[in-house]
Amino acid sequence: MTDRARIAILISGAGTNMAALVYASRMPESPYEVVLVAANDPAAPGLALAAAEGIATFALPHKGLTREAHDAAMEAAVLAADADHIVLAGYMRILSDGFAARWAGRMLNIHPSLLPLYKGTGTHTRAIAAGDSHAGATVHLVTPELDSGEVLAQIAVPITPGDTPESLAARVKLAEHQLYPRAVADYVSRWRNPAWLLTQLRTRALALPETCEQESFGSAGFRVGEGKAGKYFAYFSDRPHGHDRIALLVKTSGMDELHALTEDQPDTYFKPAFYGASGWVGIVLDRPDLDWADVDAWLQRSWRSVAPRRLTRLMDAADAF
Numbered sequence: 001m002t003d004r005a006r007i008a009i010l011i012s013g014a015g016t017n018m019a020a021l022v023y024a025s026r027m028p029e030s031p032y033e034v035v036l037v038a039a040n041d042p043a044a045p046g047l048a049l050a051a052a053e054g055i056a057t058f059a060l061p062h063k064g065l066t067r068e069a070h071d072a073a074m075e076a077a078v079l080a081a082d083a084d085h086i087v088l089a090g091y092m093r094i095l096s097d098g099f100a101a102r103w104a105g106r107m108l109n110i111h112p113s114l115l116p117l118y119k120g121t122g123t124h125t126r127a128i129a130a131g132d133s134h135a136g137a138t139v140h141l142v143t144p145e146l147d148s149g150e151v152l153a154q155i156a157v158p159i160t161p162g163d164t165p166e167s168l169a170a171r172v173k174l175a176e177h178q179l180y181p182r183a184v185a186d187y188v189s190r191w192r193n194p195a196w197l198l199t200q201l202r203t204r205a206l207a208l209p210e211t212c213e214q215e216s217f218g219s220a221g222f223r224v225g226e227g228k229a230g231k232y233f234a235y236f237s238d239r240p241h242g243h244d245r246i247a248l249l250v251k252t253s254g255m256d257e258l259h260a261l262t263e264d265q266p267d268t269y270f271k272p273a274f275y276g277a278s279g280w281v282g283i284v285l286d287r288p289d290l291d292w293a294d295v296d297a298w299l300q301r302s303w304r305s306v307a308p309r310r311l312t313r314l315m316d317a318a319d320a321f
């Protein structure tokens with residue numbers, strides 16, 4: 001598969017989650033491959049396993065370096081490996097804000113609690129002390145604020161009578177090893193997941209004034225205007241007639257523009273069945289490099305071309321200046 005995501009895994013210790021990620025990546029159809037395992041401790045046992053698996057490794061102790069300098073060196077190794085995502089797996093370092101910000105949306109972490117409960121360390125001790133029935137693990141996006149990014153996946157694990165932090169940690173890890181590879185795979189392949197694409201599109205289309213969603217011939221459609229007078233300005237098309245792509249259909253200014261787009265950028269634009277005859281264009285959504293700002297622009301344009309005059313009058317006036 002050519003479009004596999006390239007992940008770099010950062011560890012500090014045992015690396016059992018790293019191992020789970022590596023072995024899951026060896027299964028057929030894995031949407032990611034592990035291109036680097038890096039550690040802030042050259043003695044981290046996980047490094048030896050990664051090397052034995054033929055994966056590039058990098059180690060740099062943080063002692064004597066500023067946080068920014070150490071992060072910069074780790075990041076340089078990640079970039080040299082041409083990784084597109086960073087996956088933290090027991091990486092016991094607080095990241096500098098700049099590092100986290102530069103990888104926003106492309107850096108994941110696993111935390112051994114049911115976030116937002118028990119951020120930071122000592123999670124199992126705290127869950128047992130609180131008398132919780134369950135502990136668990138959370139996969140989340142990394143943001144500058146510790147353990148606070150968007151939650152991508154969670155799994156609950158029961159706390160049993162007599163559990164110690166160690167026995168509970170071991171049980172939670174079994175669950176982590178199932179959760180993490182699955183969450184990483186889902187995340188890096190979301191660009192071709194129709195449900196995710198539709199959610200993204202829906203949020204954007206419904207953010208425009210006086211819009212609603214209405215199904216049309218089995219596809220999600222988006223309309224502007226009230227009731228029967230409303231008009232469609234966009235359709236979500238999941239592998240339509242004759243196409244194996246997931247697409248957004250929007251209105252162009254007419255046949256000339258439609259033909260220019262499909263001729264100049266055939267990987268992005270196509271003439272859809274039926275709608276193409278009246279100047280609608282298909283925009284391929286399942287592309288790893290899709291620019292959602294472009295999608296926004298197209299939605300706005302298409303909305304504006306059919307929205308009632310009372311909604312567009314102000315915009316037209318603004319354009320006149």
Ligand code: GRF
Pocket residue numbers: 011012013014015016017018089090091110111112137173176
């Ligand atoms: C895991 O419990 C993970 O949730 C936490 O650190 C631990 C790493 O363990 N962030 P391992 O090195 O993957 O075995």
